[in-house]
Amino acid sequence: MAKELIKGNTAVAEAALRAGLEAYFGYPITPQSELLEHLSGRMPELGRPFVQAESELGAINMVYGAACTGKRVMTSSSSPGVSLMMEGLSYIAGTEVPMVLVDVVRGGPGLGNIAPAQGDYNQIVHGGGHGDYRIIVLAPSSVQEAVDLTALAFDLADKYRAITCIMLDGSIGQMMEPAEIPPMQPLKTDIPDWAVRGARDGEKRLLTSINLDPPAQEAMNLRLMTRWQAIERNEVRYKGYYLDDADFVVVGFGTAGRISLSAVRAAREKGLKVGLLRPITVAPFPNTVLDELTEKVEGFLVVEMNAGQMLEDVRLMVRGRKPVEFFGRMGGVVPFPDEVLTEIERLVKGPRTTDGHPRDRWLARLAETIG
Amino acid sequence: MQQEVIIAGFGGQGVLFAGQLLAYAGMDEGKEVTWIPSYGPEMRGGTANCTVVISDEEIGSPFVKNPAAVIAMNLPSLDKYEHLVREGGTLVVNLSIVDRQVTRDDIQVVNIPANEIAEAIGSKRAVNMVMIGALLGNMDLLSLEALEAALEEHLPERHQKFLDANKEALRRGAAYQPGEPVKA
Amino acid sequence: MVVTDIPTKIVYERPEALDPRVTHYCPGCTHGVAHRLVAEALDEMGEVENTIGVASVGCSVFAYNYFNIDFVEAAHGRAPAMATGIKRVLPDRLVFTYQGDGDLASIGMGEIVGAASRGEQITVIFINNATYGMTGGQMAPTSLPGQVTSSSPTGRDVTRQGHPIQTAELLSTLTGSSYIVRRSLHNFRETRRAKKAIRTAFEVQKQGLGFSLVELLSNCPTNWGMSAVESRDWIEERMLAFYPLGDYKVSSAVADIKI
Numbered sequence: 001m002a003k004e005l006i007k008g009n010t011a012v013a014e015a016a017l018r019a020g021l022e023a024y025f026g027y028p029i030t031p032q033s034e035l036l037e038h039l040s041g042r043m044p045e046l047g048r049p050f051v052q053a054e055s056e057l058g059a060i061n062m063v064y065g066a067a068c069t070g071k072r073v074m075t076s077s078s079s080p081g082v083s084l085m086m087e088g089l090s091y092i093a094g095t096e097v098p099m100v101l102v103d104v105v106r107g108g109p110g111l112g113n114i115a116p117a118q119g120d121y122n123q124i125v126h127g128g129g130h131g132d133y134r135i136i137v138l139a140p141s142s143v144q145e146a147v148d149l150t151a152l153a154f155d156l157a158d159k160y161r162a163i164t165c166i167m168l169d170g171s172i173g174q175m176m177e178p179a180e181i182p183p184m185q186p187l188k189t190d191i192p193d194w195a196v197r198g199a200r201d202g203e204k205r206l207l208t209s210i211n212l213d214p215p216a217q218e219a220m221n222l223r224l225m226t227r228w229q230a231i232e233r234n235e236v237r238y239k240g241y242y243l244d245d246a247d248f249v250v251v252g253f254g255t256a257g258r259i260s261l262s263a264v265r266a267a268r269e270k271g272l273k274v275g276l277l278r279p280i281t282v283a284p285f286p287n288t289v290l291d292e293l294t295e296k297v298e299g300f301l302v303v304e305m306n307a308g309q310m311l312e313d314v315r316l317m318v319r320g321r322k323p324v325e326f327f328g329r330m331g332g333v334v335p336f337p338d339e340v341l342t343e344i345e346r347l348v349k350g351p352r353t354t355d356g357h358p359r360d361r362w363l364a365r366l367a368e369t370i371g
Numbered sequence: 372m373q374q375e376v377i378i379a380g381f382g383g384q385g386v387l388f389a390g391q392l393l394a395y396a397g398m399d400e401g402k403e404v405t406w407i408p409s410y411g412p413e414m415r416g417g418t419a420n421c422t423v424v425i426s427d428e429e430i431g432s433p434f435v436k437n438p439a440a441v442i443a444m445n446l447p448s449l450d451k452y453e454h455l456v457r458e459g460g461t462l463v464v465n466l467s468i469v470d471r472q473v474t475r476d477d478i479q480v481v482n483i484p485a486n487e488i489a490e491a492i493g494s495k496r497a498v499n500m501v502m503i504g505a506l507l508g509n510m511d512l513l514s515l516e517a518l519e520a521a522l523e524e525h526l527p528e529r530h531q532k533f534l535d536a537n538k539e540a541l542r543r544g545a546a547y548q549p550g551e552p553v554k555a
Numbered sequence: 556m557v558v559t560d561i562p563t564k565i566v567y568e569r570p571e572a573l574d575p576r577v578t579h580y581c582p583g584c585t586h587g588v589a590h591r592l593v594a595e596a597l598d599e600m601g602e603v604e605n606t607i608g609v610a611s612v613g614c615s616v617f618a619y620n621y622f623n624i625d626f627v628e629a630a631h632g633r634a635p636a637m638a639t640g641i642k643r644v645l646p647d648r649l650v651f652t653y654q655g656d657g658d659l660a661s662i663g664m665g666e667i668v669g670a671a672s673r674g675e676q677i678t679v680i681f682i683n684n685a686t687y688g689m690t691g692g693q694m695a696p697t698s699l700p701g702q703v704t705s706s707s708p709t710g711r712d713v714t715r716q717g718h719p720i721q722t723a724e725l726l727s728t729l730t731g732s733s734y735i736v737r738r739s740l741h742n743f744r745e746t747r748r749a750k751k752a753i754r755t756a757f758e759v760q761k762q763g764l765g766f767s768l769v770e771l772l773s774n775c776p777t778n779w780g781m782s783a784v785e786s787r788d789w790i791e792e793r794m795l796a797f798y799p800l801g802d803y804k805v806s807s808a809v810a811d812i813k814i
Contacts, residue, residue, distance in 0.1 A: 003398065005391070005394055005395055005398050005404070005406070005525075022644060023640065023643055023644045025639075025640060049643035049644055051639060051643060051673070053636065053639075053669065054636075054665050054666065054668070054669030055665055055669075057633065057636070057665065057666070058633075058636040058639075058665065058666050058669050059636075060636075061629065061630060061633035061636035061637045061640065061666070062636045062637065062639045062640035062643070063640060064627075064629070064630075064633070064636075064637050064640060065609070065627065065629075065636065065637035065638060065639060065640025065641040065642075066640035066641060066643065066644045067640070068627045068637075068640075068641065069641060069644050069645055071644050073640070073644075087630055087633075088630060088633070091629075091630045095627075095628075171407060171433065171434070174407060174408060175405055175406065175407040175433055176391065176394060176405070176406040176407070177404065177405050177406070177430075177433075178398045178403075178404060196607050196625040196626070196627055196641070197607075197625065197645070197648070198604065198605045198606055198607050198624070198625050198645065198648040198649070199603070199604045199605075199606070199623075199624055199625045200604055200605065202604060204623055204624060204625060204626075205625050205626075206619050206625070206626050206627070206628075207626075207627045207628070208610075208619065208626075208627065208628035209628065210616065210628055255433075258430070258431050258432060258433070259431060259432040259434065260431075261429075261431035261432070262431030262432040263431075263432075264431075265431060334434050336432070336434060336435070336436040337431065337432045337436075338436055338437075
């Protein structure tokens with residue numbers, strides 16, 4: 001199948017449809033609207049439900065209802081809209097029904113702006129909704145990867161009865177790149193046993209997130225967490241670049257990851273032995289490879305388009321064994337590769353320390369730059 | 372080998388499509404490409420720009436601070452990008468609506484009266500194609516034939532009637548010699 | 556003792572759609588009546604094995620325990636959205652929500668207006684008892700002017716606490732709604748009329764005629780601080796004046812339904 005030059009948002013929408021998306025519910029918000037717009041035409045063409053909801057609250061709860069029937073369902077939004085969806089996400093997690101969420105992250109907090117950012121990492125990766133639950137988070141860094149991960153997102157959601165989030169940022173949503181979208185898959189025909197259907201087989205089913213009896217709730221929590229452990233064992237994905245002989249490693253996901261790739265290449269041209277670890281699943285986090293790298297290398301540089309949210313996950317794994325430094329831009333400002341290169345050179349040159357917090361050092365430098 | 376082009380101008384000058392055309396042509400030549408717009412909340416007017424990267428290997432950053440080439444369709448774009456062109460790079464300036472000279476001497480400057488050339492071939496809206504042509508005529512990026520093929524392939528259906536005018540605009544831009552009078 | 560052979564006729568039995576178990580509702584509460592009316596309608600229509608209910612948050616949060624049908628439990632106020640999701644992917648099932656006034660007319664006003672205006676093919680059973688029952692009798696969007704509640708201890712002051720929302724009237728103004736009526740459960744006559752309205756609302760959905768909602772004036776003896784009988788009188792004397800019973804929207808196609 002030939003590649004086509006396609007926008008990230010449109011590509012994810014078409015890939016979802018071809019992966020057997022049976023119903024879509026959403027609400028317009030920049031920079032994800034092309035996704036909703038594409039499906040507003042394509043879904044009815046195929047006789048599949050598409051609803052532009054009254055709000056993100058409406059959209060996520062429509063997803064909740066449709067997910068209870070065991071069908072492949074999805075919604076998409078951008079940061080402020082995803083905040084509104086947090087209630088529904090918690091209920092969906094608590095009811096153990098599968099769904100796919102696309103978050104095209106923009107600058108914040110608040111209304112913020114519509115520029116690309118990664119400030120939703122904590123909200124998406126470490127919760128946001130109430131209660132004990134985790135969601136699988138995929139962080140593509142190109143349009144093709146976003147396409148490939150979209151099909152995977154549905155498979156993972158079904159396999160683990162879990163929420164899978166494809167966390168893009170505004171630039172991957174708006175960027176055009178050549179991508180090959182896999183051919184149309186047939187719709188799922190096997191309805192999971194737990195799905196409501198109107199008791200047509202004479203058996204009454206109830207799907208709820210309520211559990212008034214604390215021990216029963218705890219047993220459910222245990223089931224969720226045990227399932228998460230299986231996800232951590234089976235589903236970690238990342239891509240390494242120039243890691244074999246690296247003395248220093250840059251860690252970055254999504255757009256920050258690919259910007260770092262340019263910087264790492266520039267550093268290599270200068271003879272610096274630098275590699276890149278780009279997590280593709282940020283939840284589950286690629287802990288094992290990070291642990292192994294910690295034993296091998298002399299230091300890390302974490303690069304993000306936020307104030308150091310994944311940084312804490314990296315530090316948790318490195319556990320002070322090696323220096324970790326941080327570089328980020330916030331609020332929708334996208335770093336250029338030369339800024340990252342400067343940080344790589346600073347790390348390599350030293351002095352390096354495992355004392356203090358890398359965020360404090362970065363903030364001090366940033367204050368000088370942008371004052 | 373990686374090359375980057377930033378195209379900037381007023382909204383409505385066909386900046387985004389010109390960039391897409393470069394990306395299409397690069398893709399059809401078997402290269403890696405990225406196209407990314409800078410997008411603002413305003414739906415109409417304002418300035419628009421896009422960055423195109425064309426490369427032989429997996430592209431890292433789609434954002435480029437110091438591109439190999441800049442196409443400045445108007446004065447604000449020249450003011451914004453002149454100092455950012457990479458040393459030894461190429462800067463194409465739409466002389467028709469830019470009333471100042473480029474001050475840098477470490478880059479190749481192509482001044483072209485793109486509006487007049489477009490008007491001369493009876494297609495005012497083909498200014499973007501004249502500018503792209505001028506870039507290709509002065510930089511080893513993509514062949515003119517690749518661009519023409521991309522035009523045939525990707526010019527929206529409703530604009531197919533302008534295909535020949537667009538191709539002509541590309542060729543005129545590519546063939547333009549600085550200072551040469553505009554022929555009708 | 557002489558035993559004569561008297562012919563017997565069953566005049567009352569539990570509907571198939573109703574689960575044989577004791578409810579958690581307070582003595583005298585009309586939720587049980589409303590449940591039964593819904594169950595009777597589903598029985599009569601032969602829809603017990605074709606229906607999905609959406610429970611809401613409030614006293615009726617456990618409604619799913621009392622029905623012998625598939626159920627899902629929505630977040631507070633979001634039942635119409637959840638029902639939309641289900642109905643869109645399973646259009647041949649009967650899908651209804653069962654919501655109280657806090658759920659529907661306060662936190663869920665966006666979702667109910669959205670669903671009604673889309674003409675969503677769902678049925679809404681709306682229980683209006685002028686209070687937040689489950690959380691302890693606070694002022695609801697439907698509490699009457701001057702009504703004493705646990706969060707309007709001196710009576711609802713409309714200049715400070717706003718006016719009650721007349722849901723049936725409000726939703727009937729939407730082009731998308733097809734069948735919007737208000738009934739009451741305070742006496743037998745009105746309860747029979749309520750039953751007929753519920754049946755009609757389900758028929759509207761079954762025939763694909765659009766969005767249907769039955770508002771039921773209900774009581775809350777516990778939080779109103781009254782006996783069951785007093786509470787029924789209170790509906791008649793106080794609520795009917797502010798919430799007149801009637802058909803607020805009956806689209807022409809719906810008017811042709813014969814039950």
